[in-house]
Amino acid sequence: xxxxxxxxxxxxxxxxxxxxxxxxxxxxxxxxxxxxxxxxxxxxxxxxxxxxxxxxxxxxxxxxxxxxxxxxxxxxxxxxxxxxxxxxxxxxxxxxxxxxxxxxxxxxxxxxxxxxxxxxxxxxxxxxxxxxxxxxxxxxxxxxxxxxxxxxxxxxxxxxxxxxxxxxxxxxxxxxxxxxxxxxxxxxxxxxxxxxxxxxxxxxxxxxxxxxxxxxx
Amino acid sequence: xxxxxxxxxxxxxxxxxxxxxxxxxxxxxxxxxxxxxxxxxxxxxxxxxxxxxxxxxxxxxxxxxxxxxxxxxxxxxxxxxxxxxxxxxxxxxxxxxxxxxxxxxxxxxxxxxxxxxxxxxxxxxxxxxxxxxxxxxxxxxxxxxxxxxxxxxxxxxxxxxxxxxxxxxxxxxxxxxxxxxxxxxxxxxxxxxxxxxxxxxxxxxxxxxxxxxxxxx
Numbered sequence: 001x002x003x004x005x006x007x008x009x010x011x012x013x014x015x016x017x018x019x020x021x022x023x024x025x026x027x028x029x030x031x032x033x034x035x036x037x038x039x040x041x042x043x044x045x046x047x048x049x050x051x052x053x054x055x056x057x058x059x060x061x062x063x064x065x066x067x068x069x070x071x072x073x074x075x076x077x078x079x080x081x082x083x084x085x086x087x088x089x090x091x092x093x094x095x096x097x098x099x100x101x102x103x104x105x106x107x108x109x110x111x112x113x114x115x116x117x118x119x120x121x122x123x124x125x126x127x128x129x130x131x132x133x134x135x136x137x138x139x140x141x142x143x144x145x146x147x148x149x150x151x152x153x154x155x156x157x158x159x160x161x162x163x164x165x166x167x168x169x170x171x172x173x174x175x176x177x178x179x180x181x182x183x184x185x186x187x188x189x190x191x192x193x194x195x196x197x198x199x200x201x202x203x204x205x206x207x208x209x210x211x212x213x214x215x216x217x
Numbered sequence: 218x219x220x221x222x223x224x225x226x227x228x229x230x231x232x233x234x235x236x237x238x239x240x241x242x243x244x245x246x247x248x249x250x251x252x253x254x255x256x257x258x259x260x261x262x263x264x265x266x267x268x269x270x271x272x273x274x275x276x277x278x279x280x281x282x283x284x285x286x287x288x289x290x291x292x293x294x295x296x297x298x299x300x301x302x303x304x305x306x307x308x309x310x311x312x313x314x315x316x317x318x319x320x321x322x323x324x325x326x327x328x329x330x331x332x333x334x335x336x337x338x339x340x341x342x343x344x345x346x347x348x349x350x351x352x353x354x355x356x357x358x359x360x361x362x363x364x365x366x367x368x369x370x371x372x373x374x375x376x377x378x379x380x381x382x383x384x385x386x387x388x389x390x391x392x393x394x395x396x397x398x399x400x401x402x403x404x405x406x407x408x409x410x411x412x413x414x415x416x417x418x419x420x421x422x423x424x425x426x427x428x429x430x431x432x433x434x
Binding site for chain 1: 221223225227228229230231232233234237239242243245246247248249250251252253254255256259262263265267289291292293295311312313325327328330334344346348350352356357358359364366368370371372373374397398400401402404405408409412413416417420422423
């Protein structure tokens with residue numbers, strides 16, 4: 001027999017109208033609200049950015065779920081081709097010389113989530129995960145187009161390369177050294193993504209392109 | 218015949234390794250990175266918070282997708298009961314006297330997204346949307362448990378009540394007046410959610426409870 005769920009009275013620390021008046025709640029919230037927040041507090045452990053794009057959600061989702069488009073909107077990921085494992089692609093991260101990046105796309109059409117499961121140097125453990133989602137802007141912003149959200153989490157491997165023997169050379173800079181620049185870097189990349197989608201959609205063209213590997217085959 | 222997609226060369230403003238060296242990119246990103254960011258820049262248009270919860274993702278998702286649990290972890294939403302439209306619930310927001318809140322849950326088990334489509338005073342247009350998602354922490358943080366993300370978007374109706382005649386009385390404070398406190402308020406509520414889930418999971422109890430309406434029926 002399973003124990004019954006605990007009642008809320010058993011759980012310490014809850015802040016609810018039953019123990020905190022609306023006025024106390026507002027005062028507490030006002031105290032937590034600041035003019036500004038330190039970088040580490042906002043982007044230290046998680047890095048989320050949001051962007052509105054004037055392009056229909058179905059097209060944005062379709063563009064994102066095709067991983068080879070990373071070659072267009074990211075600053076430095078290029079040359080993706082299928083790896084040996086089905087669904088796995090391998091390309092290069094031109095931020096660092098001779099650095100491979102492996103990537104698998106996990107997308108859900110229902111919620112329009114698109115997750116890029118990536119790693120430098122090896123494809124067995126894909127721990128760098130870009131969580132993205134497309135939301136109809138009509139619902140959340142009362143206008144046509146799409147909202148894109150993008151979250152990264154500071155996986156412990158950012159602190160230390162778990163597979164140092166797979167690096168192309170000793171002393172190659174590790175991806176985790178860039179963590180503190182992710183807010184800025186992802187903002188640049190999100191702007192690329194917005195510019196590409198809006199340019200193509202705005203000129204009545206299809207937003208997706210064929211993979212370069214398909215074109216050259 | 219459809220026009221071909223534009224090539225990237227046609228799209229102004231892109232920042233990519235082809236026109237910006239990795240050194241220039243890093244310098245550009247360093248410029249955009251600040252010691253601190255103003256409240257309006259981070260939480261002015263969108264409000265996203267993230268939290269780790271030591272409770273398995275399937276249980277967290279199952280708890281969130283049952284909307285009556287909002288009565289437990291939110292500060293002020295109470296007394297949900299089915300409204301006339303199937304799938305729509307109506308409760309009260311005790312932040313303001315005699316204020317009804319309508320809510321419909323749209324959940325996707327595949328991506329573990331749970332969206333609460335809500336509105337004060339009326340249930341025909343559900344424009345206050347809480348976008349939540351549960352992600353296995355094993356994938357993104359290398360430990361058991363769940364990451365929860367929660368995004369709200371500043372819909373234009375926050376600025377002005379679109380249905381003033383549905384308010385319970387003239388001069389009732391409007392939900393949008395609280396927008397600037399959402400970061401703080403949602404942080405409190407996320408802490409409630411974490412406390413409830415961790416307390417029940419940690420003591421080996423089921424995390425979900427029956428709706429109070431089901432109990433009293």
